[in-house]
Amino acid sequence: MNFDFSDDQKQLRDQARKFLAEKCPPKAVRVVLDGKAAYDKELWKGLAEMGFLGVAIPEEFGGAGAGHLELCVIAEEMGRANAPVPFSSTVYLAAEALLIAGSDAQKKRWLPAIAAGEAIGTLALFEGKGNPAPKNLKLTAANGVLNGVKKPVADGGIADFAVVAARTGSSGRENDISLFLVDLKAGGVEVKSLTNLDPTRGQAEIIFSDCKAEPLGAAGEGWSILTQVLDRAAVLCAFEQVGGADRALEMGRDYALDRIAFGRQIGSFQAVKHMLADMYVSATLARSNSYYGAWALSTNAAELPEAAAAARISATQAFQHCAKNNIQVHGGMGFTWEFDCHMYYRRANAMALGLGSLSYWEDQLIDRMRKKNAA
Amino acid sequence: MNFDDTPQEAEFRATARAWISANAPKQYEEELRKSSLGRTQLKNANILEVAKAWQKKKADAGWACLHWPKEYGGRGSSPIERVIWQQEEGPFGQLSRMFIIGHGMCGPTMMAFAREEHKRTYLPPLASGAKVWCQLFSEPAGGSDVAGLRTRAEKDGDDWIINGQKIWTSGAHYSDYGILLTRTDPTVPKHKGLTMFFLDMKSPGVEVRPIKQASGASDFNEVYFTNVRIPDHQRLGEVGDGWNVSLTTLMNERSAIGAGVSTGFPELFEYCSSLMLDDGPAIEDRAVRSKLANWAVKASGLKYTSMRAISALSKGERPGPENSIGKLVAGSMIQDVATYALDLQGASGVISGEDGELAGRFQAMLLRAPGTRVEGGTDEIMRNIIAERVLGLPGDIRVDKDVPFNKIPTKGRG
Numbered sequence: 001m002n003f004d005f006s007d008d009q010k011q012l013r014d015q016a017r018k019f020l021a022e023k024c025p026p027k028a029v030r031v032v033l034d035g036k037a038a039y040d041k042e043l044w045k046g047l048a049e050m051g052f053l054g055v056a057i058p059e060e061f062g063g064a065g066a067g068h069l070e071l072c073v074i075a076e077e078m079g080r081a082n083a084p085v086p087f088s089s090t091v092y093l094a095a096e097a098l099l100i101a102g103s104d105a106q107k108k109r110w111l112p113a114i115a116a117g118e119a120i121g122t123l124a125l126f127e128g129k130g131n132p133a134p135k136n137l138k139l140t141a142a143n144g145v146l147n148g149v150k151k152p153v154a155d156g157g158i159a160d161f162a163v164v165a166a167r168t169g170s171s172g173r174e175n176d177i178s179l180f181l182v183d184l185k186a187g188g189v190e191v192k193s194l195t196n197l198d199p200t201r202g203q204a205e206i207i208f209s210d211c212k213a214e215p216l217g218a219a220g221e222g223w224s225i226l227t228q229v230l231d232r233a234a235v236l237c238a239f240e241q242v243g244g245a246d247r248a249l250e251m252g253r254d255y256a257l258d259r260i261a262f263g264r265q266i267g268s269f270q271a272v273k274h275m276l277a278d279m280y281v282s283a284t285l286a287r288s289n290s291y292y293g294a295w296a297l298s299t300n301a302a303e304l305p306e307a308a309a310a311a312r313i314s315a316t317q318a319f320q321h322c323a324k325n326n327i328q329v330h331g332g333m334g335f336t337w338e339f340d341c342h343m344y345y346r347r348a349n350a351m352a353l354g355l356g357s358l359s360y361w362e363d364q365l366i367d368r369m370r371k372k373n374a375a
Numbered sequence: 376m377n378f379d380d381t382p383q384e385a386e387f388r389a390t391a392r393a394w395i396s397a398n399a400p401k402q403y404e405e406e407l408r409k410s411s412l413g414r415t416q417l418k419n420a421n422i423l424e425v426a427k428a429w430q431k432k433k434a435d436a437g438w439a440c441l442h443w444p445k446e447y448g449g450r451g452s453s454p455i456e457r458v459i460w461q462q463e464e465g466p467f468g469q470l471s472r473m474f475i476i477g478h479g480m481c482g483p484t485m486m487a488f489a490r491e492e493h494k495r496t497y498l499p500p501l502a503s504g505a506k507v508w509c510q511l512f513s514e515p516a517g518g519s520d521v522a523g524l525r526t527r528a529e530k531d532g533d534d535w536i537i538n539g540q541k542i543w544t545s546g547a548h549y550s551d552y553g554i555l556l557t558r559t560d561p562t563v564p565k566h567k568g569l570t571m572f573f574l575d576m577k578s579p580g581v582e583v584r585p586i587k588q589a590s591g592a593s594d595f596n597e598v599y600f601t602n603v604r605i606p607d608h609q610r611l612g613e614v615g616d617g618w619n620v621s622l623t624t625l626m627n628e629r630s631a632i633g634a635g636v637s638t639g640f641p642e643l644f645e646y647c648s649s650l651m652l653d654d655g656p657a658i659e660d661r662a663v664r665s666k667l668a669n670w671a672v673k674a675s676g677l678k679y680t681s682m683r684a685i686s687a688l689s690k691g692e693r694p695g696p697e698n699s700i701g702k703l704v705a706g707s708m709i710q711d712v713a714t715y716a717l718d719l720q721g722a723s724g725v726i727s728g729e730d731g732e733l734a735g736r737f738q739a740m741l742l743r744a745p746g747t748r749v750e751g752g753t754d755e756i757m758r759n760i761i762a763e764r765v766l767g768l769p770g771d772i773r774v775d776k777d778v779p780f781n782k783i784p785t786k787g788r789g
Contacts, residue, residue, distance in 0.1 A: 001384070002377055002456075003679070003686040069376055253766050268769040270755070275761035280761055281700045285676030288697070292679045293377045314672040362668035363661070369671065370658065373648070 002186055002227065003291060005073060006372055013073035014102035020081035020227060026340045032084035032200045038158050039202070044085045047115050049351075053091060054115025057099070062112030068232075068298045072239045072290075078238030080247045082343050083199035084156035088240065088354075093154075094121025097163045097179065101217030101225045110161060122159040124150040124182075124206055126162060131360035132230060134177050134223055139208065141166035141180055145188070146208040152356060156204030157193045163229075164213060165222055177222035180213035188212060193222040198350035200343065230355055231308035235293035238315035241351055242290050243284045245315070248322035248344045252276055252329040259331075272329060279322045284313045286311075286318035306372055316352045316361075323348035378462060378682070380459075384689065387456050390462045391438070398423060398432055399467045406750050407466040410526060418735070423549060430504025440478050440502040447486065447494060455688040472548055477508030481554050484624045485573065488611035496571075497552065509550035509576070511541040511598060512621065516785070518543075519756050521556070522565045523783075528557035528572070533571065535559075535610070535700040537580075537603040543750070547583045547596040550576050554606075554624065556617050561781040568780055569617030574605045590742040597642025636705040639712035639740055640674040646716060646733065657719060666715060674709055678700055696765040702747075704759040710744035713737045 005013070012322055026229050031037050047053050056071040057063025064070075071091070095114050098107055098121075113119035127150055130136040132199050139148025153162065162182050169176035182189065188211030196203040198210050253276055256267030266272050293311030296304040323344040327334035334341040352358060405424060406417055416422055416666035433439045434448060441457045443449020452460070461468055471478075482501055485494060500506040517524035526539025537557060547553070553576055555565055560568035576583070579702035585593040612620040644667060650657040657663045680701070684694035716737035723731075726739035746752050761767040776785045 001682065001686050001689050003682040004690075005376060069591060115509060198532050210616055217459065231586070249766075252766065264772070265769050267762075268772060270759070270771070273766075273768050274755070274758040276768065277703075277758035278762040280766060284680060284697050285673060285704070288679035288683060289672055289676045291376070291683065298376060301689060309668075310672045310675050313668060314676055316667075317672075338591065359661075359665065362665045365668045366658065368662040369644070370648070 002367055005069060009069055009073050011072055013068070013077060016050075016052065016074045016077040016177045017080070020083060021045070021076050024081040024083050025344070026082075027345060029082050029084050029200055029340075029375050035199060039086055039155075040084045043083065044120075047085065047087070048115065053087075053117055054111070056091075057095060057111050057115050061107050062115040064115075068236075069294055070360070071236060072294045072297075075239035076234045076243035079243030079347075082200060082244065082247075082347055084123065085124065086158060086201070088120035088201075088233065090114055090120050091154040093123035093229060094159075094161070094163055094238040096232045097123065097216065097225065100228055101221070102180065102181075106214070106216065108202065110181075113160075119160045120155060120158055122153055122155045122162050124153045124156065124162045124164040125226070126150065126152060131356040134174050135172075136168050137165055137177060139164070139166050139176060141168050141213060144212060144214075146180060146182065146211045146213045147153065149205065149207050151205035152194055152196065153202040153206050155202055156184075157191055157202045161214055162206070164208070165226055166210045166213075168219055168222075174223035175220035177226070179216040179222040179225055181216045182211060182213045186212060187317065196350065198346040198348065201350065223292075227305075231304055232297055233355055234312040234361070235290065235297045235304075236310040237351060237355060238286070238290040238311035239302025241282065241319040241348070242287050242313035244284060244344055244347055244351075245279075245318040245322040248326040248341075248348075249279045249283055250320070251341065252322070252326040252345075254280065255330050266329075275325050275329065279325055282318040284323045286315040289314035295301060303372075306368040309368055311363050312355065312361045313358060314363060316358055319344075319348040320352055381689065384455060384459060388463060391460050394436060395463055395467065398436070399464075400429055400470075402428050404466055407469045410469060414702060422470075426473055427504045429467065429470045430474060439504070440482065442631070443482065443486075443498070444501060447482075453688075453691075455685065458635065458685050458688060459626035473507060473549070473713075476510050476545060477506075477789060478551075480510050480624045481508040481573070482572070484554055484611060484620065487623050488571070488620055489573070490608060493573075493609070494524065501552075506551040507546060507549055509544050509547045509553040510624065511544055511547075511553045511555040512624075513543040514540060515542055519753055521621070522569065523557060524556060524569070526555075526557050527561075528570055529604070530559075530607075533603075533607050534604045535607065537572075537574075537600040537605060541598040541600075542558035542586070542595075544583075544596045544598050545594060547576065547598050548585060552576060553598075554611065556621050558780065559614055559617075562779050564614075564777055565775060565780045565783065566618045567615055569621070570614050571611040571617040571620040572605045573609050573611060574603070578603050578605070580604075581629060589745060590739075592743075615649050624789050636677060637709060638670070638674045638677065638718075639709040639737075640670045640703045642736065642740075643670065643712050643716055646737075647719070650719060652719070663719070670708060670712060673704055677704055692769045696761075698767065699757070699761055702751065703754055703761070706744070706748040706754060713741035713744055717741060770782075 028040055032040060051064045052074050054063030055066045055074060056068050059065035098110055109147040110119055114121060125249050127136060127138055144163060162184055164180045164182050165177055167176055168178040168179055188209050192205045194203045194205055206252060256272050257265055259266045290311045293307045296307035327341045327345060330339060330341055333339050400641040403417055417425060422692040430439060437450055440449040441452035441460050445451045465586040482498060484497060501508055512521050514524040514526060528535045528537050553574055555572045555574055557570055559570040582599040584597045586595045586597055587593055621661050647663055647667060652660060679696045684698045720732050727735040731738050763770055
């Protein structure tokens with residue numbers, strides 16, 4: 001049994017950690033947090049040069065042709081660094097949708113540009129309140145044009161193209177939904193930035209008015225492709241969450257060692273020790289669930305739907321738990337803008353919603369477990 | 376990343392599987408599979424006899440105590456082979472419960488500290504199940520703070536005279552031998568005045584009394600010592616070095632990697648899958664599903680944490696500290712799971728035993744659960760261990776560290 005990353009993959013993780021420690025320290029994250037830039041362009045360029053953006057993109061489309069396990073270790077480091085770049089939208093959602101359903105021409109057009117850091121992509125799925133469900137999609141596609149509104153769209157304000165989920169039928173079934181590729185720099189697109197919990201990753205409203213779009217994948221296959229994309233993204237986001245949870249735990253631990261109150265290190269009080277021990281427990285459960293997700297993703301196993309949902313839930317809980325209790329360990333200082341704790345708190349809570357909320361994934365997990373048991 | 380055996384592991388697994396398939400007491404398989412929670416019992420047979428017979432059969436074929444050296448009755452196997460054996464032994468592993476303390480803790484302590492002639496005399500019958508051992512550490516005054524124990528050992532010629540009381544001793548009532556931690560010098564700080572021995576549980580002056588637990592069952596005992604004589608050659612380690620000797624014992628009390636811990640989740644999921652509530656199947660209820668999902672990811676998280684440890688063993692590495700979370704997570708989870716299963720039963724959840732739902736399975740789980748959170752290290756001690764050994768936080772401030780044992784207060788009030 002070798003339920004672990006290989007030495008090469010661990011080396012890649014170390015390389016990514018070193019790179020991000022240098023190029024993405026908290027003060028770089030703060031430039032975006034404080035609204036002085038929409039994202040960190042220098043970092044995005046650097047990630048492309050390192051080959052990180054195209055690590056799971058095949059060589060024929062300009063990528064490194066490594067695999068999803070390699071992408072998982074990089075994702076973990078992106079989460080640890082709280083990187084203010086459109087990595088998840090572009091790499092986990094847009095690129096994966098293209099890899100699953102794109103025509104050769106579509107892949108050739110967008111994937112090399114993604115790998116080179118020249119194109120930012122995203123998925124335009126949500127239309128206001130609610131979780132992923134065909135009935136929540138009103139935006140229509142007819143005669144090659146889209147009409148409707150998507151919000152929130154992660155990184156929608158800076159994206160060059162989007163994968164858009166649209167209604168092409170009204171039977172009330174999943175095959176009413178089809179996917180489209182839209183060049184957001186062309187006509188018929190209006191983008192409005194939205195304020196959001198985590199300013200280090202923008203959210204936008206996108207209004208499509210007779211916007212030209214080309215189909216991505218077969219008509220009526222949209223929901224099935226989306227489900228696959230969301231499962232893959234759930235695993236990859238779980239690694240970001242695991243990285244973020246670990247970092248928040250470390251920050252709390254370090255502060256507990258350094259801070260003196262009542263004449264002793266606050267980390268010597270059991271109330272604080274036990275809070276940190278519980279954070280370690282959540283982070284460990286999340287890491288192990290995420291490893292299983294990584295295995296299922298990298299082998300395209302039949303277990304992926306269940307593994308992805310478990311990784312999603314576990315990693316979401318762990319990041320939220322570690323981020324909030326990191327602030328608690330820091331006391332009043334943790335509630336200041338100057339300390340970095342709130343950046344992880346914001347990221348943890350924004351990530352908890354991005355692919356659909358916890359209650360949605362809880363429901364999915366039980367459905368998928370029942371399906372497996374019935375089979 | 377994969378879950379595959381190496382060729383050597385696959386070969387070992389095939390050999391083990393074939394032998395188990397040909398030799399295991401299959402007539403008890405179903406009963407053992409269902410008894411994975413709490414106590415293991417058989418309806419029509421004496422579990423002790425069945426367990427001893429299975430252990431003897433294994434020993435005769437070289438499958439007992441895989442991790443022990445051959446000269447002491449083991450197989451000299453690698454840690455990963457031990458894990459593979461446990462996986463293959465499956466429900467029959469339940470029959471090893473009564474040997475866990477002997478094989479996992481007493482044996483390794485004997486190996487590290489007993490005289491060679493004693494090792495050759497005592498270890499093979501321990502491996503083969505002919506003799507059962509227990510561990511006599513905890514006392515009424517020394518639970519989590521085991522170094523606070525008060526059982527006295529006083530030198531008398533070539534013997535030691537033991538007086539005092541132990542508690543929470545699993546299996547003392549059927550044990551042949553035990554390892555015993557005593558206080559030999561109460562005038563020095565508590566960790567420095569301890570000494571370890573092994574003894575015959577049939578020695579005059581040893582009295583075993585079962586404890587009636589809060590659950591109503593009796594799995595543990597009190598053991599009283601009244602002028603019990605132990606020859607000095609049965610001392611394990613130096614006089615006054617008992618604390619270090621006990622650390623060897625406790626280090627071997629590792630959570631059984633690969634064997635898995637009971638969380639109650641598979642039972643609850645199965646129960647909810649067939650249960651009808653007032654407005655439909657439980658499994659289709661949003662609230663039920665949310666609860667189940669939250670426990671599902673804890674159960675799977677524990678499972679894959681254990682897989683990571685097994686992978687480390689497979690590579691010949693020491694597993695990381697991750698496995699320390701197992702008992703902490705599973706203990707409170709099984710309690711919550713049982714509470715929820717009863718909640719789903721409404722007022723009738725109060726009925727336990729044969730008259731209860733599923734023959735009172737979740738009621739029994741509920742009553743046993745508090746013990747799980749205390750035995751082998753309380754939840755609080757487990758959190759201290761994680762905080763101190765894994766996260767590197769400071770140890771507790773110990774006000775009795777440099778105080779002679781006989782000057783430490785013994786009463787909280789009055």
